[in-house]
Amino acid sequence: MADISAASVALPRATADKAARARLAYLDGWRGLSIALVLIGHFFPVRGINLGVLGVEFFFVLSGRLMGEILFIERFPLKKFFKRRFSRIYPALLVFVTSAMIGLSGTFIGFKWKAALTALTFTYNYAGILITRAGALDHIWSLCVEEHAYIILALISVVVTGRGNVVRLLVTLSLLAMANGAISYWALGMDYEHSYWRTDVHIASILLSASICLLKHDDRLPAFLKSPYVSLVSAAAAILLFLDPVPTPIHYLLAVPLLALAVNTLDTSSRHLTGLLSSRPMVMIGLWSYSLYLWQQPFYKFVAEQGSAPIPMLAAVFACALCSYYLVEKPARAWLNRNW
Known part of the structure; x- marks a missing residue:
């Protein structure tokens, strides 16, 4: 009887571990899809839609979901959380x-220490539009938004009590940020960078996804959103709303909420979708995504502004990114997490 009882206890745990691994796989696959969109948009642009911009939004809504789970559901210790963030982000960035x-140095996208400093202090998304800008670092704006969002979410997790209050605050801040972007772009006539590189605008993508994550966890989403097709339909609708003829603010007022819904309903989506995202190529690209994102920018600039051949440039991106992942990002992260 004792052996049978032990087996009956161990089996659900093994099943839970298997489910957790599968869940992690399709989230890594979502990350892989995100970087694939960025790379296609930059090196093989598709007429009628900016896939690079769309890929960034795929990244942002995933970050919102993960931060919602880590900070508000799992209640991960903040000291450990920020150590993990540092070990994940900073060595490869440096x-x-x-x-x-x-x-x-000496090329058309060369930059000096001032621009480098804004990237390393996560202030480039403001400094790049107000003070000094470097084409090879233009993608760092999105990393800045993410890091700022993590600090804000961490503060909310400490200061605000009650899940309902947290969700209401996240939704309110998201709506204010989206309105801020629409006003900046439409009413004030600012261009895309001056409107949507800013954390006070683009944080909406992350906060809104975090709020949907919490609503889903508390089973407060409407029943029809539990359909296995919601994730796919929401993502498809969001992509259509990112088409070039659609005004830019609509991308963020309507399409981003749909993407946030899509990533948060993956758990109940059809096996066809999660199976595709869990495929080995998608998962591997997802694991390499941060290094790929870092290194693609300067090579993209050579393609876009100097007319360099995209295939050799993309091959160079993968070469640099794989070196970064296996020689810097992965070992540095493991060492810091183990010894710090």
Whole structure:
């Protein structure tokens, strides 16, 4: 009887572990899809839609979901959370910025220490539009938004009590940020960078996804959103709303909420979708996505502004990114998490 009882206890745990691994796989696959959209949009642009911009939104809504789970559901210790964030982000970023500053010196996208400093202090999304800008670092704006969002979400997790209050605050801040973007772009006539690089605008994507994550966890989403087709339909509708003829603010007022819904309803989506996202190529690209995102920018600039052939440039991106992942990002992260 004792052996049978032990087996009956172990089996659900093994099943739960298997389910957790599968869930992690399709979220890694979503990350892989995100970077694939960025790379296609930059190196093989599709007429009628900016896939690079769309890919960034795929990243943002995934970050919102993960932060909602980590900070508000799992209640991950903040000290450990920020250590993990540092070990995940900073070593690879430092190597990229330093290498790019040296390697690109004298080229049309060369930059100096002031621009490098804004990237390394996560202020580039404001400094890049107000003070100094470097084409090889233009993608760092999105990393800045993410890091700022993590700090804000961490503060909310400490200061605000009650799940309902947290959700209401996240939704309110999201709506204010989306309105801020629409006003900046439409009423004030600012261009895309001056409107949507800013954290006070673009944080909406992350906060809104985090709020949907919490509503889903508390089973407060409407029943019809539990359909296995909601994720796919929402993502497809969001992509259509990102088409070029659609005004830019509509991308963020309507399409981003749909993407946030899509990533948060993956758990109940059809096996066809999660199976595709869990495929080995998608998962591997997802694991490499941060290094790929860091290193694609300077090569993209050579393609877009100098007419360089996209295939060799993309091959160079993968070469640099794989070196970054296996020689810097992965070992540095493991060492810091183990010893710090």
